[in-house]
Amino acid sequence: MDEIKQPLLIKKGAEAHLFLAEWHNKIVILKRRLPKKYRVAALDDQIKTYRTIHESRLMHEAKKAGVPTPTIFFVDVKNSTIIMEFIKGKQLKQLCNEVSEKKRIQLFREVGRLIGKLHKYGIVHGDLTTSNMIQASDGKIFFVDFGLSEKTRELEARGVDLHLMKRALQSTHFRYAEKCFDAIIEGYSNVLGAGEVRNVLDKIREIESRGRYIAERRR
């Protein structure tokens, strides 16, 4: 860890801080999970350790699924820190407000394809939001923040994953949330096929109806 030079805090997240730093003559991102004052130490250690190991492992595995993620260089469990590749680009959260509708649909179709690849491989991201997707300068979309990911093929987990994506769109881009989600489903079906998409859409509907206080629930 001594090789880290000039760490510069670039993002104060709710869970972790991201630093831009130099490490072995490379510009890297340091993701450090912070101790949470509100949690008792035992629970805090348990959560930080679990998420640090898990995140690095699944971020690496996502590459095998064909989903671009920052390359992991070093995992320091004791300090709950991951050292990873720095992706230069723009968050989709920002980008999708700046592009034309046509471009936006294309972007989200690609997002859907990537989610499809992840799910097909057996990973659910767990926190699909437009803040956790970065378009690099070469156009590739990188998925970041695998802190809540899980390895599972369960339909339920995949449904929840997509349901969360939908919810995230509704809360941050509610003006065009529906169209974007349709584009995601289109991309998703390109990878998993129409049959699987029907299953997952049914599941999403079921999850939503199971949700609290939905008027349609009784139908």
Add this chain to the structure above:
Amino acid sequence: MEKGKTRDGYCLGIESTADDFSVGIATFKGEILANVISAYIPPEGGIHPREASRHHAEVASKVLEEAFRKACIKPRDLAVIAFSQGPGLGPCLRTGAAVARALASYLHVPLVGVNHCVAHIEIGKLKAGAKDPVTLYVSGGNTIVAAFDAGRYRVFGETLDIALGNCLDVFAREAGLKQKPGEPFGAIVEKLAKSGKRLVPLPYAVRGMDMSFSGLLTAAIKALQKGDYKLEDLCYSLQETAFSMVVEVTERALAHTEKKEVLLTGGVAANRRLQEMVRFIAEEHNAKFCTVPSEYAIDNGAMIAWTGVLAFTHGITTPIEKSYVRLKWRLEEVEVPWMK
């Protein structure tokens, strides 16, 4: 008052979504003149909706009378009647709605159907002096993290299954604890948790911005039945795990929205440990920690009366034929024109 409304007046609010029947009286200026609450405590088990509604019908006139007496006003002084239209338990909601309709038509004043969750946020803002907070609303029936955006209170995170308060209550019942008037299950669990020291590993289930408590409850009950752990340690672990989950989600909503206030409300808001945890994240994000006196944090008529005032003074009334109860009325379905 708001533009175009110079008239002052009184609003009576009826709350009956679950086990409490309550009547509150508020002035249009936001003074709470009365807030009378009658709680139904089941002899055993959880709340049976029909039995709770029977209690509400029995105490309704007594609670109304007491509210008028406390407020020192007469029924004909009222300008508007508000009632909690949902979400909640059908029979309980219907009892309150029937009382509200009867009063409104007898007195020839308008009726306003109020969303229970909106009311919790509004009374919290009024009593804690908050303007635009991230709200953590935790009770026996709801677990919601919400914040205002574009005309409505948006739900940032919520439970995917049971409410946090429900999780604590069922655990307490399974452990053979008994609640008393003035000492609900939550308070008993809190007291036991204080002498707990050992953290029993329990499932921590935050999924994106949503939370799940049913697995946590099952695991805690299984650990209890195994008999390997002290009840104090289990209460402590259950609280620490469940509270950490809601606080984590609240912190994320705070970081995301960059709001400058955090409001903690609902029945579980009375828990000191939870208050402490929410205070930590408020400090961390330079936000003001706001909490509400217990009588305004639990289900209460005053919150319905005050939200009725806000709605009525912004031109919202509910015609009797549209005053049917809405069991699954979501927070984000409600427009809140009084927020800009």
